[in-house]
Amino acid sequence: MQGIPFSPDVWKAKLRVLKEKGEAQTRRLSGLKEINQSPNDWELELILENEKFKGIACFLPKGRSNPTLVKYVKPPYHIGETYYVKEAWAVEKKYNHLKPSEIPETATIYYESDGVGEWPINLSIGKWRSPMFMSAWAARHFITITGIKAERLQSITDREAIAEGIDFSCTQPDSGCGCNRRAFARLWNSLNPQYPWSLNPWVFAYTLKLVERDV
Numbered sequence: 455m456q457g458i459p460f461s462p463d464v465w466k467a468k469l470r471v472l473k474e475k476g477e478a479q480t481r482r483l484s485g486l487k488e489i490n491q492s493p494n495d496w497e498l499e500l501i502l503e504n505e506k507f508k509g510i511a512c513f514l515p516k517g518r519s520n521p522t523l524v525k526y527v528k529p530p531y532h533i534g535e536t537y538y539v540k541e542a543w544a545v546e547k548k549y550n551h552l553k554p555s556e557i558p559e560t561a562t563i564y565y566e567s568d569g570v571g572e573w574p575i576n577l578s579i580g581k582w583r584s585p586m587f588m589s590a591w592a593a594r595h596f597i598t599i600t601g602i603k604a605e606r607l608q609s610i611t612d613r614e615a616i617a618e619g620i621d622f623s624c625t626q627p628d629s630g631c632g633c634n635r636r637a638f639a640r641l642w643n644s645l646n647p648q649y650p651w652s653l654n655p656w657v658f659a660y661t662l663k664l665v666e667r668d669v
Contacts, residue, residue, distance in 0.1 A: 457540040458531065459585040462567035465541055472664040479617040481607065481657040483601035483649055484530045489513055490655040498604055499524065509533060511604040531599050533591030536665055538593035540585035541564035547580040554587040588641050600659045610635060610652045
């Protein structure tokens, strides 16, 4: 099973949304590196909907219609598929010398988003490990992708920013104030300094829901 990495604070926010609303969103750059070298030079032609190629985005250089210039970009995650959430994690100190792949599945797992690194429990916890190296057996949350769209980052609405986990004080996301979008932009810039909000990169926007482990 493939995993999707999240930083501790981001996952904590999305989990809150998933439990309250049933669905959340996440915007990802993966797969769009070539397009985002000059995002203003491309326009989205269409997203294929047939069963074999569903979700693949077709980009054309802006102002050009030559089909030989089309760039096909396949999203790394797919509608209907289930993925495990890769979090920052740790096990007991006695396993500090082991690679993640060598840790026995009987080990006790601790998750950074729980705040378990605080005294006194941290005396028994080993080093924190990157979400990138978490195996499926160590995961506690699983999600299914229910929707995908390709768009420019700044296309996000206030309501979608809330679905991303933004918990701003604005209680009227449709009022046009843009409070949640601005809060999301600040969060995005802190996580993606190479592709800042001002660049307005292309992203895949995924809608996801929480599912049980034994799906």
